[in-house]
Amino acid sequence: MSMPATLRLTKEEQRRAEVKCREINKILVNMEKAPIQESELLHRLIDFTVDKFKVNKRGEIVIEL
Numbered sequence: 001m002s003m004p005a006t007l008r009l010t011k012e013e014q015r016r017a018e019v020k021c022r023e024i025n026k027i028l029v030n031m032e033k034a035p036i037q038e039s040e041l042l043h044r045l046i047d048f049t050v051d052k053f054k055v056n057k058r059g060e061i062v063i064e065l
Helices: 011-030 038-052
Strands: 053-055 061-063
Touching (some): 011 038, 038 053
Antiparallel strands (some): 053 061
16 A cells, blocks of 8 residues: 655644744754754654554554653
8 A cells, every 4th residue: 555645734733833843943043053844844753753653452543652
């Protein structure tokens, strides 16, 4: 099965990603580092967490840290 090349976000998901990206970019700029784009932030989120997704005993999808 092939995964889609694009990901649709709800308006709320878009807003939350924008807010978090601005927050991170303020910190990066203060550290004299290059800011990141929202897409890069979301790619990193997927890379860091995809292997941590599990199904618990109640059948809920959770992230194990």
